[in-house]
Amino acid sequence: MSRHINTFIGYERKPHGHEDNLTRAFLIVLRGVPVAHAAWLDLVDKAHRANGGAGVPRLYELPAPSVDTQVGAIPGPVKRVISLVQTDEGVFDGRDVQPSERRQRLDGIVVYDELALVIENKPFHGDIWEGQLDINVPNSVELDARVACVTWKDIVEAWGRLLEARHLGAAEAVLLGDFLDYIEEHFPTLRPYSKVGLCGTDRDRLLRRCKALLIAVAGEDHVRYHRGWSWFIALEGHQPAMQLGLVPRGEGEDAVIDLDVCPGDTTTQGRAMLEKVSLTDVLALGEQGWQLEANFHYMHMQKILWWSNVPWDIADYWKLWQDHPEWLRQWRRHEFEEAWTVMVESGLATNEDRQAFESTVLDTRRGKINFCPGLTIRKRWPVDEAALLDSRGTLEAAVLEAIREVAAALCLDLPKLLGT
Numbered sequence: 001m002s003r004h005i006n007t008f009i010g011y012e013r014k015p016h017g018h019e020d021n022l023t024r025a026f027l028i029v030l031r032g033v034p035v036a037h038a039a040w041l042d043l044v045d046k047a048h049r050a051n052g053g054a055g056v057p058r059l060y061e062l063p064a065p066s067v068d069t070q071v072g073a074i075p076g077p078v079k080r081v082i083s084l085v086q087t088d089e090g091v092f093d094g095r096d097v098q099p100s101e102r103r104q105r106l107d108g109i110v111v112y113d114e115l116a117l118v119i120e121n122k123p124f125h126g127d128i129w130e131g132q133l134d135i136n137v138p139n140s141v142e143l144d145a146r147v148a149c150v151t152w153k154d155i156v157e158a159w160g161r162l163l164e165a166r167h168l169g170a171a172e173a174v175l176l177g178d179f180l181d182y183i184e185e186h187f188p189t190l191r192p193y194s195k196v197g198l199c200g201t202d203r204d205r206l207l208r209r210c211k212a213l214l215i216a217v218a219g220e221d222h223v224r225y226h227r228g229w230s231w232f233i234a235l236e237g238h239q240p241a242m243q244l245g246l247v248p249r250g251e252g253e254d255a256v257i258d259l260d261v262c263p264g265d266t267t268t269q270g271r272a273m274l275e276k277v278s279l280t281d282v283l284a285l286g287e288q289g290w291q292l293e294a295n296f297h298y299m300h301m302q303k304i305l306w307w308s309n310v311p312w313d314i315a316d317y318w319k320l321w322q323d324h325p326e327w328l329r330q331w332r333r334h335e336f337e338e339a340w341t342v343m344v345e346s347g348l349a350t351n352e353d354r355q356a357f358e359s360t361v362l363d364t365r366r367g368k369i370n371f372c373p374g375l376t377i378r379k380r381w382p383v384d385e386a387a388l389l390d391s392r393g394t395l396e397a398a399v400l401e402a403i404r405e406v407a408a409a410l411c412l413d414l415p416k417l418l419g420t
Contacts (some may be wrong), residue, residue, distance in 0.1 A: 004069050007175075017186040019367075020070070023107045026086075027067050028178050029159070030110065034059070039158045041152045044084060044117060053146035054077050057084065057272045062112040069108045079114040081141055083133045084148045086155070087125040088190060096145045100134035110348065123152065123187055156183055156191035179289065197387040201255035206248035206383070207231065209390075210257065214246055217400045223414045230236065230260075233403070233415065238271035241265065241411050244403055248383075255383040259399065261406050262295060264374040267328050273373070273410070274325065279318045281409040285377060286314070290406070295347050295374035298339075298387045303371065305360040308348050314375070320346060321373040330368045336361055377406060 005027045014020055038059040045055040050150045066075075074081060083097045088262075108119035118135055122128045137143050144183050152210060162168060163176050183190055191205065193212065199205035211231040214223045218233045232245035241263040250256050263277065264270040286292045294312035297304050321327070324346075331339040340357055343349035349357070361369055380387070381401045389395035408413050 006065060006404055007032070012088050015261075016182070019123055020107070021122055021180045022123060022183075022187060023069055023119070026121070026155075027108050027110075029176060030065075031067050032175050033168065035162060035167055035172070036159050036176055037065070039162060040150075040155060043081075043158065044148050045152055047150045048082060048144075048146060048148035051148060053082070053144060053148065056115065056117070056352050062115065064112075066111045066225075067108070069106075069371060071106050071109055072104055074109075074135070074141055075111055075114060077113055078111060078116040078141055080144065081116045081118055081135060082144045082148055083120070083135055083154065084117050084145075084150065085120045085122060085128065086134055086152060089125045090151055091149055092124045093126070096144070097133045097143065097147055099143050100131065100136050102131070102134070102136055104136050106135075112287055117148075124188060124337075130316070131172035132301055152183075152187075152190035153192040153194075156180065156190060157194060160192070173318055195259070195387070196383060196390040201233075201251055201383055203248050204270065206255075208255065210248060212398050213396055216396050217403065218415050235412060235414070237413060238268060239273055239412055240269055240277055240311050242269065244412075245334070246399065250383075255388045256317055256382060257380040257381045259406070261377045261410065262374055263377065263410050264295070264372060266299070266372055267330075267370040270321070270328050270371075270373040271325075273375075274318075274328075276411040277409070279315060282318070282375070282377070283314065285406065287411050289379070291376075291378040291380060293375045293376040293378075297372050297374060298369045299372055300366050304372075306353075306356050308343075308353070310347060310350065312347075317373075317375075320348075325366045328373065330370055333367050334347055336369070339371070343404050377410075379406070 007028055010021065010024070017181055030040065041056060049055040052287040068272070085091070087149070100265050106118050108123045110117045110119070112239035119203070120133055126227075133147055135143055158178055159176055163173060163180065166173075168176060168181045177200055188202075188204070194207050197211055198205065199209050207230060211223065211225075214231055214233055222233050223231055224234045226243070230245045232243040235242045235244070241261050242265070244260070245258075245260040247258045247260050248255070249258055264273045282292065292314050294314065296308040296310075296317075297306060297307070326366055329343060340349075340354075343353075344351060381398070386395055403414070407411075
């Protein structure tokens with residue numbers, strides 16, 4: 001047996017976060033926890049069949065396996081080889097592999113007498129290079145043309161359920177629990193985020209769950225990412241708002257998930273908002289539990305330069321813009337002082353904001369700015385509440401209902417998938 005997968009002898013010169021140590025830890029679990037091995041083999045079978053392959057037998061139909069890592073050759077008894085990649089995303093659908101003459105160092109190999117699964121472990125799928133899944137096999141060995149691609153999140157989720165359901169003996173539970181703790185500490189991006197309750201209050205995990213929720217209700221083609229904000233549903237055409245974001249915020253007991261919609265975020269959206277949207281419908285959202293805030297800002301091109309922090313009654317704020325549609329335009333450099341006067345006299349800014357105006361407008365070479373009569377409309381779920389809804393399988397429906405509710409009030413044309 002290779003010393004590399006001895007439970008007590010690790011790599012001496014490789015850090016814990018190295019992919020070879022991940023492979024090593026994974027193979028140790030395969031050796032020591034048969035029920036985890038069986039669960040993994042089921043994932044391999046499904047992945048291979050999904051890619052047009054014939055799949056693999058169940059563990060109870062196979063002889064006792066041997067497990068090794070960092071080997072260069074396929075052992076003698078093997079007659080059939082399947083190339084398997086374990087990575088962070090589902091890739092290689094419809095992809096073939098072929099025999100190769102390259103010198104190879106196999107990350108992992110699991111041999112069931114005449115069948116061998118050759119594992120290429122890549123925690124990030126972008127690190128896989130063309131031809132890496134091709135295998136140098138002896139002439140007498142059949143290399144299956146289809147790749148099996150298993151995601152780490154599916155492995156971790158399946159093994160976590162085994163542990164949670166207490167299907168394991170005491171020693172097996174310790175081994176598998178240690179592996180999951182190892183993933184948590186050194187490869188946190190590989191953890192599953194299928195439920196809010198699995199994410200805790202970690203923002204990166206909640207971001208992944210928010211993305212999954214939006215894809216579930218809108219389809220992947222409509223979901224985008226805005227750095228520094230979150231994942232959002234992108235709308236098309238000239239509408240009062242162009243994005244519906246699902247945003248994790250806060251920490252600990254204050255952690256929340258917000259559905260954010262910001263009508264009037266640009267001058268064009270502001271005009272559409274005031275022309276199409278009823279103030280009565282906006283205020284009704286507030287009565288139904290939505291948070292409503294004025295979100296005035298000015299921008300240059302697509303860059304927001306400054307946000308006002310002056311609190312407003314929404315009805316008064318709305319009336320201000322209805323009374324002054326002439327402000328929704330480009331303000332040229334020779335009008336910058338006039339623009340400042342308008343902001344101060346209308347209450348959109350205060351004299352204390354002068355320094356910010358000078359640094360973002362007057363002291364620059366910008367030739368124009370635009371006023372944007374934005375609103376922030378927000379539906380909020382505390383993480384504990386979101387986790388409970390998710391555990392009951394109703395969070396997706398709650399998000400979809402909220403999206404439809406705010407879309408109706410703001411006259412938004414949603415992607416077709418949201419209406420099915």
